Amino acid sequence: MKLRRELPEGSYLRRLPPVRYLMAGNELLFDRPMTFLVGENGSGKSTLLEAVAVACGFHPEGGTRNFRFATRETHSELGEYLTPVRKGYHRDGFFLRAESFYNVASNIDEMDEGGGLGAKVIDSYGGVSLHRQSHGESFLALVKNRFGGEGLYLLDEPEAALSPSRLLTLLCEVHRLVEHDSQLIIATHSPILMTYPNARLYQLGEEGIQTVDYQETEHYQLTKRFLDEPERMLHYLLNG
Numbered sequence: 001m002k003l004r005r006e007l008p009e010g011s012y013l014r015r016l017p018p019v020r021y022l023m024a025g026n027e028l029l030f031d032r033p034m035t036f037l038v039g040e041n042g043s044g045k046s047t048l049l050e051a052v053a054v055a056c057g058f059h060p061e062g063g064t065r066n067f068r069f070a071t072r073e074t075h076s077e078l079g080e081y082l083t084p085v086r087k088g089y090h091r092d093g094f095f096l097r098a099e100s101f102y103n104v105a106s107n108i109d110e111m112d113e114g115g116g117l118g119a120k121v122i123d124s125y126g127g128v129s130l131h132r133q134s135h136g137e138s139f140l141a142l143v144k145n146r147f148g149g150e151g152l153y154l155l156d157e158p159e160a161a162l163s164p165s166r167l168l169t170l171l172c173e174v175h176r177l178v179e180h181d182s183q184l185i186i187a188t189h190s191p192i193l194m195t196y197p198n199a200r201l202y203q204l205g206e207e208g209i210q211t212v213d214y215q216e217t218e219h220y221q222l223t224k225r226f227l228d229e230p231e232r233m234l235h236y237l238l239n240g
Helices: 017-023 045-055 098-113 121-125 135-146 164-179 218-228 230-239
Strands: 034-039 092-097 151-156 183-187 200-205 208-212
Touching: 017 200, 017 208, 034 045, 045 092, 045 151, 045 183, 092 135, 121 135, 135 164, 151 164, 164 183, 218 230
Parallel strands: 034 183, 034 200, 092 151, 151 183
Antiparallel strands: 200 208
């Protein structure tokens, strides 16, 4: 991905680390089956993933390329300025946004309510309304049933709804997709997901975008430090 034209002066997007990186003439390579976008809150992970999704033809609120529902437009204009350097063919695809997944689930139910007697949309998602499952169950139902392989799958903080054991289930599912010629780009805070073998990790921060190893991420270092010495960390945090 690269910027195809300059963003307007005064745009708040110009202050985001990933945008500054791209404005410097850099390209963002997605040259492995699995890419993670990691960084602190406010570093621009979700904004960048959303822009990549829009540049690849996905609906900014999530779903497949065929979803066209609209609730409230909150997405940035960055996707209009990004362009793929080289497009690959993907038979399937989905953009999963944790924050707007409720709207995607509602749209699926609405399409089925107005349909005929033929196959229902929800059949491709496991046959049970996503609203009739817990948040985590609906996430996994989506990945297990709708993500068929040979696709481009963009996931924004999928760990938001999943317990640690379900995160391990998600790791198995994304591995299935990789083995079926898929490409995944995941924005995450989860040290568990980041362990996926041979993934590219882009760390977003004030210095821009850097390729890092798993053990170089703050997520790994801070989590390990806390689990190794929880009493000491709690004493420091709670007592100053």
